[in-house]
Amino acid sequence: MSAHLDGSYNSSRDSANSQNSTSRQSHFNSFNAAPLPSLLQVKSKFDAEWRRFSIPTQTGAPNYDAFRRLVEKLHHLSGVQFTLCYNANSGDLLPITNDENLRKSFDSARPLLRLLIQRKGESWEEKYGYGTDSERKRKGLSSLITTQKTPKRNYSISNPEDFRQVSAIIDVDIVPEAHRRVRLCKHGSDRPLGFYIRDGTSVRVTERGVVKVQGIFISRLVDGGLAESTGLLGVNDEVLEVNGIEVQGKTLDQVTDMMVANAHNLIITVKPANQRNTLSRGPSTATNAGQPPTSRSHANLNLGGTANSSYDGGYHPRAAAAAAARGDSDSGSDDEVIDYHHK
């Protein structure tokens, strides 16, 4: 494979970051700006497999369908639903879904076009929108350099056929059948979570027989709120855990504070008052249909496992709590430092 070096190849991510703002601004108007090399090198990754190949571009950019078929063939992905993403210059991971963004992706081939193939429903980006995690991944050298914070994006990039996830039932394989673990993703939206909790008593079966214990329940849902619109939480559902931490023995105010503190990524384990929907039926339609629940829950676990290890999340009794840890750790590095001295 011949290497076509046009321009400087930036290997370190910090310089890529320094170009953040300029590349963002040229996102729409630089469609035909850079001349394409005659042979485009591609490095694609699916799970742990890597492929290197090149595509001729003399005859113009290949169309999306052909490109997708090529990738499918190379990685033997027939029968697997997958998404295509590439590492953009800005450091963002952006989707390839049509001819136009395929053509756009070639701009980032310096000299390699780095493709990431993921199973549909597994990627972070599908849940939270593409291009949102560049801040999250700024670790190592690049984070040492204090740059002007890029302005928060107010549009979201996603696959056209996808909707941004607002809620999900997760960890179906480890949560008892009668319980349900729900993630409410408030990401970026200003829609209120919209529910109330109250004190109450619930019945537990213990070694000493059936005992009444204090519990926390959902008392009502606000019309038009996130909780109501997902349909995953109902009035009188008992709240068992908040982001992997048991609420047993905590007061109403403590649980309220826990939920508010985790509001950006709230994971509640509930025991639904209406048990008809928990045992027989799998995940509700609000999540991505078409995937067997076990594989998706696996995906969540994997994500939790590979997420930035948390030093602060405190005590995580179960693997499920890793989800909480991830929720914690990604927000931590959102702190801003404004340096007036360097200005």
Added chain:
Amino acid sequence: MFKYIRQRLESGRSASDIHFSSFVDWKKSNRYGFPYNTSCMAYDPVLKVLALGTKEGDIVLSGYPGVFWEVTVSGKGAAKEVKQLYFMNGTGYFIALFRDGGFTRYKINGSKIREDMSTIDARMKSATSCHSARRFPDESPIIYIGTVSGNVYSLLPSTMEVHEFFTFDNVRRELESDEEIKNALAQFSSKVSSLCVKPDDPSLMLIMLGRSVALLMSANHMVASIRVPVEVNDVVWDKKSDNIFMAHTDGQFTTWKAKTFYTGGHYFEKQETHELFGPYPCDEMTRLAVLNNETRTNNKPHIPLVAYMGVTVRHAGKTLVYQFASKVLDIIGAECLEDGTKLRKDVLLVLTEYELVAIDIADERWRAMTQQVFFPLNASPITAQLTCSSIEEHVWRSLLKMSEVYWKQKDLSDRQYPMTAGMESKISAERDSRGVNRQLFITGHFDGRVTFWATTPYSMRQLFILKTSDLFKDEEEKTVTGTLSSKASGMSLPVMEVGEYDEYCDDERLSIVLLNFDPKTGAFVCTNRCGAILVYSYYDEDVCLKLESKTIKWELEGTKPNLAKVQPLYPRREAVYFPAGYQPFRTGLDAKYVQLAPCVPIKTLSYHADLHMLAVGSMFGYALLDYRKYAVVENVFLGDNVPGDALNMTLNRFRSMKKSIRQTFRRKNRSSTPNTTVDITSDPEETFRPVERKIEGRATASDGPPPNYVTCIKVLRIPTTNPACLDDVVAIGTSQGSVIIYKLHEPKTAIAITAYKWRELRLSHGAPIVEIDLSCEAGNSPSPQQRLMVFTEEQIRGFSVPDLRSTRIKYKITSVEGTRIKNAAVVKLPLKRDPGEHDMFACVVTNSGTVNIHSLSSPRKRVEHEVFKPSDIAGMNSAQITQEGELSYLGYGGQELHKEVISAHSRRWLEPMKGVVLESLNRS
């Protein structure tokens, strides 16, 4: 290489295997101040110990200041309320009678009090009066208990057995043969209202039935009875004069004698009637005590009498009325022998609801004595408090000097309190001049006074009071304690106001909001509710000063009607005299104080005593001020999105309480009228909805963005440019989770300090900042492990300096535990077995009432200790943690100061020497 490996190993130890037990050891150490809800007292003239019992079930014993025992009664609720205390004089035993009729015998056992034996007798529930007396001179005393039925029981302290001593029914027929007595018993019931035993002949006893019938008993046989014309509240049988004193409900007292016929029979004879307050009946006389002041020529007893809200002392035609601001509960004439002459010079101890006052009867003017124990902490309600430890020696000396001057001008008798138990060992302990003994506790009060207390580990002593109200114009002159003044209200008797306690104040603007003390220079700052900031410094000379105000102004958008109501206090026009000691800070003769406009209370403040830089933050913004030049260096307005109601609430808390009481009465009046119509318009679901909480992210709070105000200001020394050199910075924490850091520059020329904004740290979770501190001790050389610790309500975070990067010191307490941080401090705890080694910890007070100690190297590791009830908000808010690992907080609404020791090592020297060996006890 070896060094490197050793370093790695050492750091590994502190990071992973922290044994909290080798650093942390909780121990309740001491309580200071007048015990809350005190109900009774007793004095042991042999051991010279005073005991106070409380309705909360605590018994506190005090000898010489600092000699201190405490015991909490087992049991709960109202049952453990201590009703009476009796000392078995000289034996170290004492007996407490509880509300539920139980008796417990305690023994002073070294530093502790041992619960010795207890008995419970249902008959004692209805006890109405008690008296302890010896039956034979060398026998231990017996407690006689009179009950509501008219029976008298005797309790033998040695066996704790209760015997029937006198049964009313046995003498009922005999008594009712007298028509007058029969009527009196029918009218006033037959309960034993009071009883006393003849001191030198314990076989004779006087029993008052129904406050109107006096019975004389000789070895449990009734020998005489009489109907007393005016009801009797108290009887005392004086040893010296053999008189029986009766205190009457009409304000008189009478003296009687129990005489014997030559045939052997007994009879009563009235000697004298003393009318204290003119010809008309006035306040009831509730208690009566006889004191002796023996001189070579005169040894007639004084008779102090208690009437509601006052105590009267009468001796040889001279009468003096003492006025207290709180209700008088009891009086004791404490027997005291003068050292050389062995003459009796008794001390009158007056127990009121909020303080203990001792009056020196041997003094020519019968003055009150200089307070030594059980200081009333909340003499005026406490509105601010501050604990300072490790005060520099020269500062401490000047504080002591001020204290000396203060007490001298108070015109009090400087006689030693009669409680002298453990005096010898205590005095030697007080000579100990280690830094730990130089602790200061400062309280700001509602009436504008600031009280300085010296709290050594053993005792707490009032140093002096600064009256900030003196500086302002509309201040009312109050009668100084100890001065004699005749009341113009028709009463011709001389009246002396004694005691510190005074809960009333006219102007709430005077109340102190915040205090700041610099232990290195002694500079002291206090601010009051209307936004005046006073900086005090120590001066050696007296001075007359005219104060002026310097205004820091924040321009508000729009008008806030509630703000306009609060007017600033104006300084006095004429010069004010200040004695040597704390005087307003000045350059030359130009003394100023800072006034905020609008007049809002300050939320936080910090004073850099070396640079004279004052940083203040309020609900509108913050300002940095060069106090030497009175120049505002920086003034930033953060916004006025404070809801007007909240402001109103903070300023008019007391007024609104009055209002709510008024409303309660109105509601009561209204509900008394029959009202049959039921309000059906209200939604039944609305009324029966359970307590619920709305779950909502912070950013989407329904009432707009959360208010932005300053919550914390700290002056720190951190490296800002060169890691090897420290700079002075001011860190300002806001309610929206930002830390704004200003760098200070002291110019060499005479112009004011300059400050410029260096960095701003915006925390993504946006919770209010509670505390900013450094993870290592402030030293002259910076340490590479130095972290800027930021405590928000929800998280503990450590940031590297100078680039303020997030480090792995991070703990999200609210996400994980659901509790919020109320108060935080970085503490340095030495290792128990090797005090030379120490580690730094973060100590946080949470809103669930626990105090958590987190390891700073991995904050996830922590120990928790329950200190407060979750409802004790006042206690949590007042909690302060010193760097040495000592927690102090106000208990019972500010009436007591409680201390707890965190550090395992410092326990040894912070623990009070509660039990000093009582030599007198050992001898007996």
